[in-house]
Amino acid sequence: MKISIITISNSEVISFKKNNSINEICSSLYKNSQDVQYMQIIKASSSVLSNSLTSALSISDCVILICQNEWDNFYMTKKVLCDYFSTKMVLSDYAKRYVEEYAQSKNVPLKKEDFSCMQMPEIARTIKNPFSVFQGCLCQQNEKSVFLLPLQYDELYHIFFSSVLPFILNLKGDDSKTFILKTFGISLIDMTHLLRGDFKNKFNIEVVCNEYLLLGEVVIKVPKGVRSDSCQNFISSIYSKLSPYVYSEDDESLPELVCSLLSLNNLKIAFAEDFTAGNLCDDLFSYSSNASKVVVEGYFTPTNLSKSRLLGVDESVFKKAKIDFLDIVYQMALGVLENSGADVVVANSGNLDEGICCFAIGTREGIHVFSKAVKGSSEQKIKMASGEIFFELVKKLKQNDFCVTKTTL
DSSP, X not given: OEEEEEEEESOHHHHHHTHHHHHHHHHHHHHTTOEEEEEEEESOOHHHHHHHHXXXXXXXXXXXXXXXXXXXXXXXXXXXXXXXXXXOEEEOHHHHHHHHHHHHHHTOOXXXXXXXXXXXXXXXXXEOOTTSSOOEEEEEETTEEEEEEEOSHHHHHHHIIIIIHHHHHHHTOOOOEEEEEEEESOOHHHHHHHTTTTSSSSSEEEEEEETTTTEEEEEEEEOTTOOHHHHHHHHHHHHHHHTTTEEESSXXXXXXXXXXXXXXXXXOEEEEESTTTTHHHHHHHHHOTTHHHHEEEEEEOOSHHHHHHHHOOOGGGGGSSXXXXXXXXXXXXXXXXXXXXXXXXXXXXXXXXXXXXXXXEXXXXXXXXXXXXOOSSHHHHHHHHHHHHHHHXXXXXXXXXXXXXXXXX
């Protein structure tokens, strides 16, 4: 299949900042034997974009438009899609619902400009973006497909690998079966090394990894006609090599899985956040519609005073020559257990500058404490620490440390 990728932004600087996500998308498509070409448009007019889209569709089966998160650009791109597919712009019930859900999750009022994000080409299928008001869409006609996606990194990565890539792989129509292993904590290089002997066989293996968050997936495509026992043996072999890093065999994120496991076992959770600055609660509510059913309380305690006043942390621990963050998060977790009606609690603190995150996961039967080193910018350290915490939480839930139904990671 021939695929064209077109990015649309107001400045070259923004485009280059997002280049890493574009590279990951192109790399993933190449690995799936797709013929890909990339084009960058800066400060595009509707006529330039229209000509570029027409040109791309003349040589491609599928075009992926990746547009900067800016109201005028996004609306202009949707108008170009309307013109190309000879359709009209309408208020989309799905887009309206997704935009309103995002605003409610962030507890912010909708701006006048946000209502343009509720409009879509009439033939378009809306693709949910839980991270902002800018919703994606797919237009199809005469065996041609055009996606519109937001340029912001987290949004683009999530939508592409959860919605766009599976759609493109299904278009190949090879009647193969697909199996997915979702991983955390292992780099692309290390995954490739562990699976180095498995790439040259009748199974098609694709390995994708977000390098700074170490979130990855292994996609195994089984050709039609392969015996089920042979297939199962191969998948079991892959799983055994990656088992310390596998958190799911379904296409779901860590926050989604956390909410699912809590809901499945009728458990409630509460948080006390310092190092992650509220990102744990934010991720749960952004990724899962079930979050409000399992999260009962959340504290943001960035100061020593707030930890002592709200959670009862002993003030003496802050006066030691060397602060023991493991002791602090233990006491924070204890405070959340006493204050809330939660079955499971998570607390974290640490030194953001040094990249040391300590966290506690516990119940009334016991509290486990952990210390993890994280790297990168402040935002990357927070995201990485959130992944570490969610991953340990999933393992605790699956290993039945406090679950009714026992499963094995």
